[in-house]
Amino acid sequence: MGATPVNALEKEAVDQILNLTHGKGTDRGCECVGYQCRDRHGHEANHLTMNNLVASTKVTGGIGVVGDASRPLGHSKQETTKKIYVRVGAIANPTK
Numbered sequence: 165m166g167a168t169p170v171n172a173l174e175k176e177a178v179d180q181i182l183n184l185t186h187g188k189g190t191d192r193g194c195e196c197v198g199y200q201c202r203d204r205h206g207h208e209a210n211h212l213t214m215n216n217l218v219a220s221t222k223v224t225g226g227i228g229v230v231g232d233a234s235r236p237l238g239h240s241k242q243e244t245t246k247k248i249y250v251r252v253g254a255i256a257n258p259t260k
Contacts, residue, residue, distance in 0.1 A: 178220045182220060189220050190221050190222065192221070192228070
């Protein structure tokens with residue numbers, strides 16, 4: 165297991181990742197920024213990290229999402245937790 169750092173301020177992250185993986189994309193990727201994402205020019209771009217994650221991960225790869233936009237979108241913590249657990253096939257019983 166390993167990782168290669170990518171500096172999106174220097175060049176588009178997707179281009180760097182595809183170059184490093186010979187056009188194949190990553191086996192696994194994780195979005196950790198969330199709702200307040202900004203592009204390399206400082207402009208707010210809420211969709212950017214998720215779109216880049218999808219574009220740089222193999223079709224058969226895995227994607228993880230750590231960033232949480234549920235509260236700015238008006239969802240309660242319990243509602244979000246329930247949706248996450250249902251999606252992965254577990255029973256949702258939020259306690260907090």
